[in-house]
Amino acid sequence: MQAKRFRTVQGEIEASFTKIFKKRVPILGSGRTDSGVHALGQVAHFRISSPMPLEKLHKALNGTLPADIVITKIEEVDKDFHAQYSVKEKTYRYTILNREVRSSVNRNICLLFPYDLNVALMRSEAKCLVGKQDFKSFQNSDVNRKDESTVRTVKALTIKKTGDIITIDITANGFLYKMVRNIVGTLLAVGTGKLPKGSVKRILTQKDRTMAPETAKPQGLCLVSVKY
Amino acid sequence: MQAKRFRTVQGEIEASFTKIFKKRVPILGSGRTDSGVHALGQVAHFRISSPMPLEKLHKALNGTLPADIVITKIEEVDKDFHAQYSVKEKTYRYTILNREVRSSVNRNICLLFPYDLNVALMRSEAKCLVGKQDFKSFQNSDVNRKDESTVRTVKALTIKKTGDIITIDITANGFLYKMVRNIVGTLLAVGTGKLPKGSVKRILTQKDRTMAPETAKPQGLCLVSVKY
Numbered sequence A, B: 001m002q003a004k005r006f007r008t009v010q011g012e013i014e015a016s017f018t019k020i021f022k023k024r025v026p027i028l029g030s031g032r033t034d035s036g037v038h039a040l041g042q043v044a045h046f047r048i049s050s051p052m053p054l055e056k057l058h059k060a061l062n063g064t065l066p067a068d069i070v071i072t073k074i075e076e077v078d079k080d081f082h083a084q085y086s087v088k089e090k091t092y093r094y095t096i097l098n099r100e101v102r103s104s105v106n107r108n109i110c111l112l113f114p115y116d117l118n119v120a121l122m123r124s125e126a127k128c129l130v131g132k133q134d135f136k137s138f139q140n141s142d143v144n145r146k147d148e149s150t151v152r153t154v155k156a157l158t159i160k161k162t163g164d165i166i167t168i169d170i171t172a173n174g175f176l177y178k179m180v181r182n183i184v185g186t187l188l189a190v191g192t193g194k195l196p197k198g199s200v201k202r203i204l205t206q207k208d209r210t211m212a213p214e215t216a217k218p219q220g221l222c223l224v225s226v227k228y
Helices: A009-021 A055-066 A119-129 A179-194 A199-206 B009-021 B054-064 B119-129 B181-194 B199-206
Strands: A089-097 A129-134 A151-162 A165-172 A221-228 B090-097 B131-134 B150-162 B166-173 B221-227
Touching: A009 A055, A089 A179, A119 A151, A119 A179, A119 A199, A129 B090, A151 B221, A165 A179, A179 A199, A179 A221, B009 B054, B119 B150, B119 B181, B119 B199, B166 B181, B181 B221
Parallel strands: none
Antiparallel strands: A089 A165, A089 A221, A129 A151, A151 A165, B090 B166, B090 B221, B131 B150, B150 B166
16 A cells, blocks of 8 residues: 655646546646745646647636645747756745744744844845855755756845845755755854854855754745746 | 534633633633634733733743734733723725736635726725715624714725735724725725726715625735724
8 A cells, every 4th residue: 555645736736637638747847845845936847739728728727726726827838948957047035034923824934033133244144155156065965966066156145124024035047955945044043143254155165064054944935936 | 512613713812811821811802803804913901810921921822822823912001901992093904816816825815806906996986985984885784783873984095006916904993894895895896897986985975885885705804903
């Protein structure tokens, strides 16, 4: 007997395709997100030969998908388009609720962080992360990708504070395994004073994951958009 | 045998008090919200004689309450303070997701409204609602309050559109039963062109509930704040 698999967004969408077309239609996303991570702008492709108009398929998918998953847009693309390999850049947002009292409304989409944060210092420390460089210190080991390059280009990193909500937006041409959550974990350690000024630059140049603080929890992370 | 009661915020908070003090502590809110309506800034009072410091009680309550309910603040007040009778004004927000495709993230906290809306017209029509007047046309019948006055003072009514999200904020010294949802239902009918220009003023002066369009659904409504 096979153990019941965890529910995944991909699995649910493929189940909807099966309901509509009575056959399996595999979908391929721009990349996998860890359990607990959210996505507002995930992109996936699929191949199908069907006379069903796109608008009708769009409604049929949203009509059969569970309430917590929605297809916001559906469009025809060139045959050589690939949701994963054609990616030009992705933007992730990490949301921190910086207060003592937990939130009922946002409980699953932010990290509750009850300690004082020096946001100005976090901003100035983060500057050195922008650009093309080796992010090995911010990558968790991933057995499937051992020989791959750990060089990525961070195009933008913005830290905003609105009331007690802090958002960290990172845009890059690609991300290493748990890279955003490791960067956020380091910036939080800098923000509380646990790590001194200059730590981000030092950790980056050490190219050693064991030098960086712990990975920030998944629930604050959201894949905002993917550009092709 | 008694039927199982519906879960209420008041009931859950009173259950937490019972857990902490091993006795019943009744709490009284600024007013009741209908099933499906949210509250970010509900206020309630209770009376207790206890040596427990407020900060400790605050943590104990949030530690025992379910994840979807949180006490954001707790403070000592004068003996004559009354959460309901001392209210000076309340602000409600109604949130409309004005697009065709449903939302996964906001599915329980907004009304999905897929038709085009003339927001400028809604704004100009809503102007006549501000001020002290008889809102009888926007009150649902409530057997418990038959002889009460239906005059209220709306201090502000603001309609904002940000992307596909429209928010209608109404501040008043008090609200009649389903008043906000009835006003929103009317403004939506004006926004789609179902009701002509001048309708809000006409309905208001008719002082007859049967003249106004249907009540907007509860899930878009949120009690934002209560002032004393």
